[in-house]
Amino acid sequence: MTKGDVWAGLILAGLAIFIIQQALVLDYFSEYGLGPGFLPLWLGIVIFTLSLALIGIRILGRPEAFENEGGTSAGTGRALATWGGLMLAIALLNVLGFITSFVLLTFLLVLVMDRRSPSTSMVVAVGGALGFYLVFSAILGVPLPQGPWGF
Amino acid sequence: METLQNLSLGLSVALTLTNLSWCFIGVFIGTVVGILPGIGPPGAIAMLLPLTFKLDPTSAFIMLAGIYYGAKYGGSTTSILLNIPGEPSSVVTCLDGYQMARQGRAGPALGIAAIASFIAGTFGVLGLMLAAPPLARFALRFAPPEYFAVMSLGLTMVAYLTGKSVVKGLLATFFGIWLGIIGTDLFTAQSRYTFGQVELVDGIDFTVVSIGLFAVAEILVNMESRVKADLFKLPKGLRNLLPKLQDLKDCRFAFVNGTLVGFFVGLLPGAGATIASMISYGIEKAVSKHPEKFGAGAIEGVAAPEGANNSDAGGGLVPLLSLGIPGSNVGAMLLAALYLWGLRPGPLLIHEHPELFWGVVASMYVGNFLLLILNLPLVPIFVQILRLPYFALYPMVLGISIVGVYSVNYSFLDVWLMGFFGLLGYLMRKLHFPMAPLVLGMVLGKPTERALRQSLMMSQGDFTILFMRPISATLLSAAVIILLSPTVQRLSLREKKGPQRV
Numbered sequence: 001m002t003k004g005d006v007w008a009g010l011i012l013a014g015l016a017i018f019i020i021q022q023a024l025v026l027d028y029f030s031e032y033g034l035g036p037g038f039l040p041l042w043l044g045i046v047i048f049t050l051s052l053a054l055i056g057i058r059i060l061g062r063p064e065a066f067e068n069e070g071g072t073s074a075g076t077g078r079a080l081a082t083w084g085g086l087m088l089a090i091a092l093l094n095v096l097g098f099i100t101s102f103v104l105l106t107f108l109l110v111l112v113m114d115r116r117s118p119s120t121s122m123v124v125a126v127g128g129a130l131g132f133y134l135v136f137s138a139i140l141g142v143p144l145p146q147g148p149w150g151f
Numbered sequence: 152m153e154t155l156q157n158l159s160l161g162l163s164v165a166l167t168l169t170n171l172s173w174c175f176i177g178v179f180i181g182t183v184v185g186i187l188p189g190i191g192p193p194g195a196i197a198m199l200l201p202l203t204f205k206l207d208p209t210s211a212f213i214m215l216a217g218i219y220y221g222a223k224y225g226g227s228t229t230s231i232l233l234n235i236p237g238e239p240s241s242v243v244t245c246l247d248g249y250q251m252a253r254q255g256r257a258g259p260a261l262g263i264a265a266i267a268s269f270i271a272g273t274f275g276v277l278g279l280m281l282a283a284p285p286l287a288r289f290a291l292r293f294a295p296p297e298y299f300a301v302m303s304l305g306l307t308m309v310a311y312l313t314g315k316s317v318v319k320g321l322l323a324t325f326f327g328i329w330l331g332i333i334g335t336d337l338f339t340a341q342s343r344y345t346f347g348q349v350e351l352v353d354g355i356d357f358t359v360v361s362i363g364l365f366a367v368a369e370i371l372v373n374m375e376s377r378v379k380a381d382l383f384k385l386p387k388g389l390r391n392l393l394p395k396l397q398d399l400k401d402c403r404f405a406f407v408n409g410t411l412v413g414f415f416v417g418l419l420p421g422a423g424a425t426i427a428s429m430i431s432y433g434i435e436k437a438v439s440k441h442p443e444k445f446g447a448g449a450i451e452g453v454a455a456p457e458g459a460n461n462s463d464a465g466g467g468l469v470p471l472l473s474l475g476i477p478g479s480n481v482g483a484m485l486l487a488a489l490y491l492w493g494l495r496p497g498p499l500l501i502h503e504h505p506e507l508f509w510g511v512v513a514s515m516y517v518g519n520f521l522l523l524i525l526n527l528p529l530v531p532i533f534v535q536i537l538r539l540p541y542f543a544l545y546p547m548v549l550g551i552s553i554v555g556v557y558s559v560n561y562s563f564l565d566v567w568l569m570g571f572f573g574l575l576g577y578l579m580r581k582l583h584f585p586m587a588p589l590v591l592g593m594v595l596g597k598p599t600e601r602a603l604r605q606s607l608m609m610s611q612g613d614f615t616i617l618f619m620r621p622i623s624a625t626l627l628s629a630a631v632i633i634l635l636s637p638t639v640q641r642l643s644l645r646e647k648k649g650p651q652r653v
Contacts, residue, residue: 022344072376
């Protein structure tokens with residue numbers, strides 16, 4: 001996974017620059033000794049150095065941890081599509097409430113990702129949502145995000 | 152004598168109906184989680200963490216610990232019947248356990264796994280009971296420099312031992328420390344990296360990160376591909392699950408080996424149950440009169456790793472409960488739980504909350520006994536869980552993750568962050584970045600910074616205080632040696648190879 005590691009190194013190096021930039025705004029020393037900027041500054045420097053080391057190791061071809069998790073691009077696509085569905089459901093939480101968002105998420109995942117029939121998908125989605133409502137809302141009293149329908 | 156008195160205090164706590172119930176719930180969930188390949192103990196504990204806020208800390212810890220060691224029992228079931236480890240530390244059990252099942256000996260394989268787990272698990276708790284209190288008493292001498300040193304050593308070991316790349320381990324550690332210091336600075340009340348969000352002033356909640364990294368990321372990894380495997384039929388009746396007397400004789404050394412290796416490896420931060428089970432399997436094979444049988448269905452090849460991964464649980468709790476230093480993902484979560492419940496993990500924990508420490512110890516004896524029952528006569532019932540369709544399971548895990556995170560602060564930002572950490576956890580697995588250093592860095596980030604700054608306040612800014620005190624100097628030297636060891640190894644290898652090239 002040479003490319004992946006190089007990308008990871010670049011992203012982490014970018015994060016390190018951000019950490020350093022913000023740390024420079026904070027006090028390095030304070031009246032109590034070291035200030036709030038001390039640790040972040042050094043963290044940023046170390047992360048930056050290690051990121052470059054990671055990129056260097058990959059480009060120079062050191063045999064350290066060279067293998068990847070395996071899997072296919074189709075598999076990665078399935079995982080990312082599931083994540084996209086989750087993020088969509090999170091975006092809808094505020095608008096539709098938990099129960100409706102969960103029904104939509106489950107229905108789509110089971111129907112599209114698992115290629116089950118619409119009726120099976122709906123049974124899993126509605127049954128699951130009902131279970132959540134009973135356990136968390138009715139029994140445990142956890143206030144779930146509500147939609148315009150009151151649930 | 153004092154230990155026995157304390158143990159009786161622990162039993163009086165653990166044997167109340169409430170705590171017995173929580174112990175049973177914990178080991179039951181642990182067994183289920185261990186059996187299900189799709190979700191591991193860190194994910195399960197992360198999801199349940201928010202629900203424990205309303206519980207008494209002792210009861211909550213008893214339940215979470217039950218999930219931790221219970222999963223190690225359940226993990227062997229899928230290794231033996233499906234050749235798929237229910238949790239990572241059961242991977243070695245597949246080697247001989249699955250071969251035994253193929254030869255029609257699934258019953259004795261499951262039986263010996265449960266018996267080895269029980270013996271090693273019980274002795275692991277005995278080790279915890281005997282080792283943690285003296286270690287905590289010794290650690291009472293610690294001042295901020297020693298705390299800084301011990302936390303630095305813990306973080307270094309975890310970065311070094313987990314994963315195959317030290318660079319990636321260190322990057323994960325430092326990224327975790329950065330996540331841990333987001334929020335208000337403890338000394339000056341200045342905000343750091345809050346992006347102007349009021350919700351981040353108190354920092355990112357550990358539950359948000361752990362649920363994202365473990366529960367959500369696990370689902371994403373499982374969505375990539377589903378392994379379909381045929382489940383071996385289990386023989387009916389308890390008699391067919393019990394190993395024969397000869398099997399038990401063959402496993403005598405494996406029980407001792409698994410117990411000792413598991414406990415001592417468990418003491419080391421970062422080593423973990425998987426390494427413990429691999430070492431004990433290697434030792435067992437090395438000393439066996441029939442090493443050729445290993446990998447072809449040797450019963451000792453099941454007993455040794457299963458014993459080791461259970462004894463590791465007791466060993467892993469020693470540094471956690473006596474020093475406040477976790478050695479694994481689950482340890483980090485248990486430590487975070489102690490903070491969330493308002494306790495102060497560290498050497499004073501056993502002294503200030505003896506009912507918690509001794510209650511947990513006693514509950515682990517009880518829990519191991521309950522697990523023996525759950526995993527011997529009741530294993531055919533648990534196996535039915537494997538027939539649950541995955542498409543009905545993973546949406547529930549995602550739903551519990553959302554509800555669990557939302558219920559911590561009723562914050563939508565937390566739920567968004569959980570989604571982000573889910574993707575991060577998935578990418579980390581794809582790129583072989585270890586998770587344990589990140590979560591440990593996050594949990595120990597603030598305490599490490601506090602200890603460093605307090606140390607320098609003591610010395611009026613003189614860094615040599617860290618190297619002038621014997622304990623901190625020794626611990627920091629050990630951390631430096633660990634950090635430098637890969638470079639030294641590489642250099643010595645290059646020297647050895649050098650003449651050959653010429």
